[in-house]
Amino acid sequence: MKLGLTRFPRAAYAAVAASLALCALARLAAPAHAAAPEKLAIMVGGTNKLIYLPARLAEQLGYFKAEGLDVELLSQPTGIEGENEMLAGAVQGVVGFYDHTIDLQTRGKEVKTIVVFGQVPGEVQLVGAKSADAIRSMADVRGKTLGVTGLGSSTSFLTQYLAQRAGVPSTHYTLLPVGADGSFIAAMRQGRIHAGMTTEPTVTELLKSGDAKVLVDMRNVDGTRAALGGTYPASSLYVQTTWLDAHPDEAAKLARAFVKTLRYMHAHSAEQIAAQMPTEDVGNDRALYISALQASLPMYTVDGKMPADGPQTVLKVLSSFNPAVKGRHIDLSRTFTNQFVNDVKP
Template identity: 60%
Template sequence: MAATVCAFQTVDARAAEKITIIVGGINKLIYLPPKLAENIGYFKDEGLDVELQSQQAGVDAENELLAGAAQAVVGFYDHSIDLQAKGKDIESIVVFGLVPGSMEMVRTDAAASIRNMGDIKGKTLGVTGLGSSSAFLGQYLASRYGLKTSDYSMLPVGAGNSLIASLKQQRVEVAWTTEPTTSLLRTGGDAKVLVDLSSVEGTKAALGGLYPASSLYVQRSWADTHKTEAQKLARAFVKTLQFIHTHSPEEIAAKMPADYYGGNKALYVQALKASLPMYSADGKMPDGGPETVLKVMSGFNANIKGKHIDLSKTYTNEFVDQAK
């Protein structure tokens, strides 16, 4: 009898174990699912104790994960590839975005002379952080026009208000950003779209295929020893993705904190409506997606050059398949 009680206590303790998830900019629409899942109550429905924390750059979030300060990160899938090259076993267990959901935005006063990424020679490109997904994507897009990384400068400008300030203060000519910041910049007349990676069509045209981006990734050792928790997280997030695909932008926005609207709920709903097609419906890694990501990263990530990357170890559909 005592052994049975002890067993139940162990299960209860495991169920109550806090899971810290760091999100690479929690108010970005590309990272909508975590806060939406929390507010709908899907984590609680699974018996999970989840704490969401925000970091503006995914490269900072991955460092927290490796240090053991978090159990999971919501960031770009490409970090799994980068970290494998560094000898770290990280895997994406749920894919949220089939495309980056971003845009390269050009300052309005510079738009006449910068009509594509080949025109940023001698200019400054704003990225969320050096070594970030935004940096690799920007470098790849510029390389398609024959530019070398030495032909332009890169400046880490973060996201949201700090990015907007960098454009208004003319510290950068072009910057990588996501909704709702892209809509704020366009509505305010501060910037125009240079490259659109927010749609499937635009991403395929710019990158040659789907580019799985926002995802939930964990250390493989954690997933192997916490399969129950990983399964519950996957189930909560698959339900969230299904909610996104079965509800209107207005209904989804109503579940989000009012301060995410930036004082303009109508603009937030508009940005959300534009973003809906980028979300996966089932959380699975799209066919060919990892290969596109590796192609983009290979030319500009010194960690990857000359190394064999086993893409099959950078993600798993095991948990989302069971979530169905």
């Protein structure tokens, strides 16, 4: 005997229909699965440099992941290389010096800083111990070879400005790109450069070994104002404006992660911060690293905001010698925004 549909109890039909309806409603009411976080690549002009420490520290503290971000930090020895990677679309952002946003605007490239790490450069103009008697100020660099991380880098901008302010035109000395860290130390010790600009922890290492002396110190606000005439926003996170317009949510999350990191830094000692850092960044001499970090702490902002007088100071420096900037109209409002850091809750 065949079992036709007519033999199936009507009550069962009703139960099945009700069950199907409830499942359909449940599917409609259930939230859609959140898309996997977009992988963001950020180029850092040297992940082990203390001027860029907030990038690595944010990663170590888990603040990117807490924001639902999948961030990969890549390292290049100079900011100019990171800038080129960003313009080519290989990375979404760069942790480098703010002054690149001004230089790029003269080339028709719209780039914005969205978080400021350093209210001052954190750079130090060192003079080799063998040249210290002959070079007592930037007015004495005529005929000398001055080390910078790379031509077109922020160290070259600042070196030229300091020399010009001391009355020495750029044609009266030689800029030699020597990189950073070990290559800079080697150039100084071998006498290939008479003086040079670098950051921590390289500064402390050369001072501790007696291979160099401080000529100009821009690791704090007072020293920077004396050298440059104002605060000089330097290490920062900048992105292309087109990316920013298309990814405001990711930008806001990055801003929150970095502002939380800056707040952490101002609430903890150099020893506590160093304890969070990977061994390869700290190096073999932990005491030296902590000492260098302690000397660097005054340069960091606490809130990621652009200092009020900062952009004008940077523009003044670049306009003094950079032919691409000199005499050009620069719309500083297009080079940074405090929008995202302003939205970070206390």
